[in-house]
Amino acid sequence: MAASVPTVATTRAPWWRDAAIYQLYLRSFADSDGDGIGDLDGLRARLSHLSRLGVDGLWLNPCYPSPGVDHGYDVADYQDVDPLYGGLPAFEAMLAEAHAAGLRVLMDLVPNHCSAAHPWFVEALAAPAGSPARDRFIFRTGRGSAPPNNWRSVFGGPAWTRVGDTDQWYLHSFDPSQPDFNWRSPDVVEYFDDILRFWFDRGVDGIRIDVAHMMVKHAELPDWAFPADGSAAYNEYAQNQPEVHDIMRRWRSVAAAYDRDLTLIGEIWVPTVEDLARYLRPDELNQAFYFDLLQCRWSGPAFGASIERGLATIAATGASVTWTLANHDVHRSVTRYGLVRSVNGSSADPFSDGVRGRGEVDVALGAQRARAALLLVLGLPGSVYLYQGEELGLPEVLDLPDSARQDPIFRRSGGTEYGRDGCRVPLPWVASGPTFGFSSGAAWLPQPSWFGDYAVEAQWADPSSTLRLHARALELRRSLLDVVGAAPLSWLAAREDVLAYRRGPLTVVTVFGDEPFAVPAGWGTVALCSSSAWTEGAPLPGNSSAWLLA
Ligand code: NOJ
Secondary structure (H helix, E strand, O other): OOOOOOOOOOOOOOHHHHOEEEEEOHHHOOOOOOOOOOOHHHHHHOHHHHHHHOOOEEEEOOOOOOOOOOOOOOOOOOOOOOHHHOHHHHHHHHHHHHHHOOOEEEEEEOOOEOOOOOHHHHHHHHOOOOOHHHHOEOEEEOEOOEOOOOOEOOOOOEOEEEOOOOOEEEEOOOOOOOOEEOOOOHHHHHHHHHHHHHHHHOOOOEEEEOOHHHOOOOOOOOOOOOOOOOOOOOOHHHOOOOOHHHHHHHHHHHHHOOOOOOEEEEOOOOOOHHHHHHOOOOOOOOEEEEHHHHOOOOOHHHHHHHHHHHHHHHHOOOOOOEEEOOOOOOOOHHHHHOEEEEOOOEOOEOOOOOOOOOEEEOHHHHHHHHHHHHHHHHOOOOEEEEEOOHHHOOOOOOOOOHHHOOOHHHHHOOOOOOOOHHHOOOOOOOOOOOOOOOOOOOOOOOOOHHHHHHOHHHHHOOOOOHHHHHHHHHHHHHHHHHHHOOOOOEEOOOOOOEEEEEEOOEEEEEEOOOOOEOOOOOOOEEEEEOOOOOOOOOOEOOOEEEEEEO
């Protein structure tokens, strides 16, 4: 069936420009010590999963010492690893083995805020108003019994918490246990230079920067004109301030002092792709996740326009686009693309709140579409991040018992939002057993009984599985990289619900509608199809993608 595949040694540089990276949510990957929480020895024992999958490396979600209110995004010590995960020795052992297996390792750094348990914040609370210790954070005087301004926390509720019964309040863009640093303080700036060097000195290959766009706030902290209807709104004063780019430049020069190909990749949610591109200027970040595509509903024109926007705007900076269809903050792609009716979205567009919306999900349809989206994205120029569990086609676990939910979003929204626990449920490794091979204890989030149907072991044994599709696509992608790497992307004319692009010998076709699509003669021979129902010579089924080789 498959046309012959060109095989050329991959000697490209820098490695991250077209890498496929696995986002590893450590506490849900594999547990080695039976406490029900994934850890570094568990990861080390399962690194072969990543090698066999065929990714180039992994981005490790935060594993620093932390009270764990936001599962590690509340850091108490930036230069250590939590004993819960095995401590620094376990990290170093994992890093060495990953490198020996040819896998790069990216660390997650959280510079916008720390944990309230961080010694600096403990010191600040004990220090008087106006003291240098408080200047490392954002403390202000309230307006009577009201906070200093009207900003809202991303997790719901006000972005300020009052210090005891004083007139002082501190800013937290997320949970009250995550105080925001004051990036206008030289102490903070220098502290993070040291942290970057600490991890680069240990050998990590790059840093993922948590909410990089939020690090600097408007100097005056003015009220923001939120819409009167109470709907969520982007507060421009709390993020994307011009001075944040000075920090990006500074960090780039810290990384440039190393004689290695290091990457700085930003998590940046800004209103336009033009805003995003400003973080990718040649002396700023190497990469930034392209969330524009992640937020698209399942539609050919929507996907086509987003891809085009990304390629045109980001390529102009000299950077490559960093594609991703899922992460630990949004509903899984199967569930998003299978959402056929939303209960809390606008009636005009059932997908308007699709990244975390509630509603009726057609899981089988979503699974087909997620497989199709994978092939569409893996053929594009640039790098790709694949979130843990997506390779298994896991749907979001929407029916977790409320008592099991741990995400602060669930609590702070008074239960009106599910939050993000449903995409963080521990992986099923085998089809049966109390935790499907994840842990010898009780998993920190309960796995539903149907998780066994998605087990890693069973999927490796099934040639039509989503896991095997990922492995085959990544293998083919790697073998094609040198051939298609420099080839410009050109769109091919097709039906409105069909996207088709060509890069050198590779043609990628995605059918967004339900109607089958007969591939025109001359487009090439099908090397890979996302639909296991497709047979050679037949039209491509609806909701599927294919890779064709000339
Ligand atoms: C973005 C992270 O991806 C998310 O998980 C976290 O809750 C917030 N930043 C706060 O650190």
